[in-house]
């Protein structure tokens with residue numbers, strides 16, 4: 001089955017590219033994480049993650065300078081205001097390879113650039129990497145209320161396979177466990 005067959009960027013004029021995260025991206029990615037989860041007690045130590053052999057971190061970026069990105073977005077009518085960071089990074093996904101499985105541990109698109117299929121590109125790219133290294137399963141946990149993420153995962157064929165009661169202690173919210181079987 002080609003589970004990535006229907007993937008296409010929604011906005012053809014604003015092309016997002018993908019590459020491995022670099023040490024020089026760590027500040028930008030930390031800012032994106034802080035912006036998204038201002039109340040988090042712990043943030044990712046990206047430099048440490050990138051040193052681990054079993055980590056796979058990908059970033060999406062615009063292959064344009066910031067002002068070109070702004071003009072493209074405005075002209076396509078998606079957003080009126082936007083700004084980009086120094087590296088033009090629009091999101092990232094992080095995972096660990098554990099035996100023949102991939103566990104997604106970080107996944108964020110910069111708030112200004114959501115709903116432009118950037119999350120889609122990141123997830124599709126990670127699935128492609130997982131297939132290349134012959135992983136059998138991709139696993140993750142997600143807040144029960146996080147419909148944008150749950151919908152996205154379901155679009156790729158992820159199935160709910162369990163839950164963890166009150167896993168997120170700050171709002172005593174359940175975690176939904178989802179996985180994608182890459183062998184079927």
Ligand SMILES: CC(C)(COP(=O)(O)OP(=O)(O)OC[C@H]1O[C@@H](n2cnc3c(N)ncnc32)[C@H](O)[C@@H]1OP(=O)(O)O)[C@@H](O)C(=O)NCCC(=O)NCCS
Pocket residue numbers: 036107108109110113114115116117118119120121140141142143146147148149151152153155
């Ligand atoms: C989840 C997240 C990464 C999605 O990124 P995104 O670039 O906005 O998503 P995309 O534009 O690629 O959307 C792809 C699909 O996801 C679903 N989706 C995305 N945003 C959605 C929303 N606000 N409401 C409902 N469904 C949504 C839709 O099914 C969408 O498909 P469609 O475009 O055909 O409607 C982004 O919302 C985010 O960074 N959220 C905060 C961090 C987070 O919760 N990470 C996941 C942790 S498990």
